[in-house]
Amino acid sequence: MTPRVAVIGLGAMGAPIAHRLREAGLLAAVWNRDPAKSAAFARHGVKVAAVPAQAAGHADIALSVLFDDAAVEAVTLADDGIAAGLRAGAIHLSCSTISPGLADRLETAHEARGQHLASAPLLGSAAMAADGTLYLAVSGTAAAVAPLEPVLAAMAQKTMTVGARPRDAVVTKLANNFLIFALTQAIAEAQALAEKSGLSREALMEMLWETDFARRVFKVYGGRVLERNFLPATAPARLAVKDIELALAAAAETGAVLPTAELGRDRLRQVVRSGWGELEFAALSLLVDRESGLAVDDL
């Protein structure tokens, strides 16, 4: 049976998603704080709701995509919010980037009303939303996630279920975004080092692209971190210290300022001081794990 979807929030991501769902014949209603953005949908005969509860009342699935925790909490839990309008057994699909704690509170509130919460934060750009080529990390119970299939198919080129609790996809999204920022920061530093050292930034990036550098690192060293597998070492931490010290010495000579590299040097030195110098440098993760209270003593 084709689900009727209400889209709550018609911003940079919500509007193109709503148009995709409309084209797929799934869109029943929309709501937006600023009603001007609803006009394009009204022209197509889509119900424009006055309050979120009304939009949710027209839907089997209320898809919300809003700016932050405050907006999501208000639009979901207010007297005229999504939870107030959604029938029992219906689903709230939260696509916003929110805190895991709020995901937990929403889950509790919906469960208390016999409703389901699923979470599917969006991975991708507005252009990908318009093309239906987003990536989606989805989490929730089977009852919350299974009926979403046609909706997710209209939105995404790839959907991955990452857990049974709505917070799981939220954490995935937060980790994903943090990693994007960290990688971009590191790339920026590498390019600054290149330029200050007389190497062309283009040559460096071409090398990284041509060798499929990033994918190999994520596969090989991401896999080692995942499996806590640091022997045999192809690049022991002891040697990695030497390499990153050389990079920082080159930076110091040329005036390049590399805060991530400095952090990396300090962390690698600490790996060696912890007695892990002969392990693969990916034993960097043991420090983070130990500081975070995770078990590392089985090594």
Add this chain to the structure above:
Amino acid sequence: MTPRVAVIGLGAMGAPIAHRLREAGLLAAVWNRDPAKSAAFARHGVKVAAVPAQAAGHADIALSVLFDDAAVEAVTLADDGIAAGLRAGAIHLSCSTISPGLADRLETAHEARGQHLASAPLLGSAAMAADGTLYLAVSGTAAAVAPLEPVLAAMAQKTMTVGARPRDAVVTKLANNFLIFALTQAIAEAQALAEKSGLSREALMEMLWETDFARRVFKVYGGRVLERNFLPATAPARLAVKDIELALAAAAETGAVLPTAELGRDRLRQVVRSGWGELEFAALSLLVDRESGLAVDDL
């Protein structure tokens, strides 16, 4: 004409490279500080030199792969070193990870003798060296690099010329290694955040692998940093601050310790304070560039 190659240094990388070159019919001589490692080559009829100069004297190309600056400097410039043995017009191919400054000094010393220096630090593992599937970033003048073709082909699955000075490939290697460490550190933190937040580490890594996350970040945001292209913004720095603050709040609640994320938050806040909050978050690179004395004022 087939070049005769001497391999200087038979360590974890040098020994498998020497075997590859021997199988390709290119290996004329070897030298190693500890002569025990030369025995396997002597059995195959390869000349085992007593000092580096003697090995170089048998070669058109002296390939050195040694531990650090001190070893490379001594083995190259000592009275019985590579430079003393190499004939004019011959090539020293330096494959060690050394400082750019030493690459400059070696270049000068070889040029003074009418010799050539090329540099090709190794990207890859000992297993890849044994299979001839290394990646190589090569730099040097055309006179130094062109005759290396059969040697590089026996060693690597892909060779990229990154510049005309030997230091260029050295800087490439240092940037490459620093990036590997930074990425691995960030992955470790993301996995700690996942585990502490009740998301499976496997689910997170599967998501990153399945979406080809790392390659997309290097292409899209690496490209933006390269081109200093921060508009239109799909994720303005102002919003990125919100996302990374959520990640750190989740970390704080669960006890995960994420030094790279903290650094990222501080840098993103500084981007906003610098008046760049509406630019794509990749404007992180403008901070590094400004601190490094590179021009950012054309934005």
